Amino acid sequence: MSALRQALADYLTVRRALGYKLERAEKLLGQFLDYLHGEGAHTVTVEHALAWATAPAGDPWWHALRLNAVRPFAAYLHARDPHHEVPPAGLIRYGSSRATPYLYSPAQIEALVTTARQLPFPLHALVYPTLIGLLAVTGMRVGEALALQDQDVDAQQGIVTVRDGKFGKSRLLPVHPSTTEALLRYLQARDQFVPTTAVRALFVTSSGGPMDRPNVGRTFRQIAKNAGVTARSAACRPRVHDIRHSFAVATLLDAYRNGDDVQAMLPRLSTYLGHVQPKDTYWYLSAAPELLALAGERLERHLNTGEAA
Template identity: 55%
Template sequence: MSIIQRTQPTPYLYSEEDIAALIEAAGTLCTPHRAATYRSLIALLAVTGMRIGEAIGLDRDDLDAGNGLLVIRNGKFGKSRELPLHPSTVTALGDYLRRADRPSQAANAPALLVSTAGSRLRYNNVQNTFHRLAGRAGLTSRSALCRPRLHDLRHSFAVNTILDGYRDSGDPGARLALLSTYLGHVDPGKTYWYLSAAPELLKLVGDRLERHLGGDP
C-alpha cells in the first residue's frame, strides 16, 4: 500500500511593494464599494496578520474605535482575542463603515466587511477575487509550491514583525511570545513554523549567532 505524502506550500512572502500593488489592483474592481471592500480587507490582513476567516467574520461591533481595538470572537479552536490597532487603521475602518455607497441592505447585517449585495463576504468568493487581483498586480509564482496566496499575508506579517525586532536590536524572543498571542496560536511552535521560510530572517539569525560565537557584542 502506497503512502501519499502531502507537501506543504512554500510561503509567498509579500514585500511592501507587493502589498501596495495588490491594494492598487483592488481599486480596479467593478464598483467603488467593492473596490473599497477589497482594499480594506487586504490592508487589514497585511497589518494584523489575522486569518481570512476571522476577517470576514468580523462584525461592526467588533471594532472598538475608542480604544483602538478589534475583537476576534470565536477564532480557531474557539479562542477569542483583542488586537490593538494603529490609529491609521482605526481611521481607515471607520471611513469604510461611513461610506455613502455602503449597500442599504448592510444596515440589517452585522458584518463589518460587506459585498455589493450588503451581505457578509464568502470565503470562496474572496479567494477567487484575490487570485484575479494577484494577476493584475503582476505577482507570479516563484516556484510550483510558492504561489501568491491570501493566507501568506499572515506569514508576511509574522516575518516582518520579527525582522523589525532584529533590526531594532531589541529582544526578538520577547517579541515572538507577543506575536504568538497576537496571531492566536495555541502552540508557539506554530509561530516558529511561520518564520522558518524567510531567508532574510534566517540571515539575521545567522549573523547574530556568528557575532555571538566570535565574541562581538
C-alpha cells in the same frame, strides 16, 4: 444509533470541548462510518481505513487528508477497545505538509491594494482594498477577518476584537490609529451601498450578507494577476492567506534589525496571531532566507562576543 455512531458523537463532543470545530472531520467520519456499515464491519482496521481513504479519485494529499481525519478517531476508539486499529502516521505520502509561503514585499502589498481599488464593481473596489490592508497590518486569518462584525471595531480604544477564532479562541488586536481611521472611512462609504442592519458583517456583499471565503480567494487571485504579483514556482503561488505569513515574517525581520530580544517577543507575537502553540510561530524563523541570515549573524556575534542572541 449504532455503537460506532454513538462513539463518533461522543468523540466530537470531547474534541469540541477542547476548542476544535471539526466541521470537515464530522462529514468525513460520517462517510467513513457509512463505508464500514456497507462492509458489515463493526471495528476500525487499518485495511478498511486505507481502502476508504483512497477510494475516490484524486491527488494523494486528498487521500492523506481523509486518512488523517480517521486517525484521531481511531485512537479514541482504541483507547476504549484495543480491537480498533489506528492507521500509522505517514501511511500515505504526498510531499510537504506546508505550502511554500508567498512572502509579499511592502511594494507588492501596495500594488495589491491599488489594483483592488480598480475592481469593476464599486462595492468590491471599496471592500477588497480595506480587507487586504487590514490583513496586512494585523496578520489575522482570512476567516477571522470575514467573520468580523461592525461592533468588533472599537475606534475609541483602537482595538479590533477577533471572536471565536481558530480553536474557538477570541483575542484583542491593538491597531495603529491610521488603521482605525481607515476602517471608519470604510464604514461610512460602505453604508452608502448596503442597507443598515442591527448586526452586520464588517465586510459584506451587495445584499448586506457576509462574504464567502472561496469567492474572496478567487477575486484575490485575479487582483494579484492584475497587479503583476505572479507565482515564484509551482509550489509558491500568491494566496490571500500568505498576507498573514508576510506580516509575521516582517515583524520578525523588524525585531532582528532593531536589535530587539526576538526570543522574548515571539510569545507575544504568537498571542497576537492567535497561535495555540508557540511552535507554530517559531516556524516563521525558517520561512524566509533573510530571517535565517539575520538569526545566524546574531548567533555568530553571541558566540564571538557573548552578546545576547
